[in-house]
Amino acid sequence: MRNRRMFVLMIVFILFVAVMGFSIGDRKKLTWPENFSLDSTAFVQEWIYRPAGYVSGLFKDLANLHAIYKENEELRKVAAAYARDSIKYNFMDAENKRLQEKLHFTERQKQLYNYEYKIAQVIAVNNDPYSETIRINLGSKDGIKPNMVVVTDKGLVGLVNRVDPFFSSVMPITKLSETSPDTKAIAATVLGKETESFGIVDNFHTETGKLTMSRISEHDPLAKGDTIITSGLGNVFPRGVVIGTVDSSQVGDFGLTYTATITPAADFDHLTEVFVVVQMSDMGESGQ
Incomplete structure (x- = not known):
């Protein structure tokens, strides 16, 4: 008996949806119950989608932040290495010039006296x-x-x-x-x-x-x-x-x-x- 009732309800629901589809397809305007139903569905969908989108975007942003952090760490290491090498080069260059000047001085003086x-x-x-x-x-x-x-x-x-x-x-x-x-x-x-x-x-x-x-x-x-x-x-x-x-x-x-x-x-x-x-x-x- 229950299965028969369920079967009848399903047939009625299918017919109802079919009739609504045909009636909507032929009409340019919807009735207020139809509008209410569609607006309610859209509101529920929006209410569910926004938090889901927010959470999804949050995880995506967190992943991007991690990637940016790693990239910044690499850039910091590169900058530090550059600064170190630059100082080392400048020191060596200045030291080389200074010693060359002194060498020229001593050689010149040796040759003179x-x-x-x-x-x-x-x-x-x-x-x-x-x-x-x-x-x-x-x-x-x-x-x-x-x-x-x-x-x-x-x-x-x-x-x-x-x-x-x-x-x-x-x-x-x-x-x-x-x-x-x-x-x-x-x-x-x-x-x-x-x-x-x-x-x-x-x-x-x-x-x-x-x-x-x-x-x-x-x-x-x-x-x-x-x-x-x-x-x-x-x-x-x-x-x-x-x-x-x-x-x-x-x-x-x-x-x-x-x-x-x-x-x-x-x-x-x-x-x-x-x-x-x-x-x-x-x-x-x-x-x-």
């Missing part, structure tokens, strides 16, 4: 005005001796005044004083005018940061802008080491000679590497 140059690292600088010294990482084990001249590729730094087995102390020319028995005056001349020019660099003025060159003849061709170099006289400072540049010249204290103000060539505020000049006589003694 046949000295040996030992490169040293500055490990400490004592700026105490009463005990101003520079410490370097070469000592007696490296053939360093007292009174050896220390220079940079720019100019004269000073003299070695104490030697230990592995380290040495350098007295800079900024300690030069005509009244001090611990400093040695420098016999100097003008580059390009060696046979006509002569003077003594014997004093440094802390207030101005300048050197004084005295005992200059009134007929000396020295002029502002000239480069002052060691003359080699006195057998302490080798010939041809740049001391500085002439700022000005004036009549000396007694009116018989002139003095000149010299700007040191070496940069004492940024000493990192220096050269110890080994003369032929020192090399000969080392070999004995």
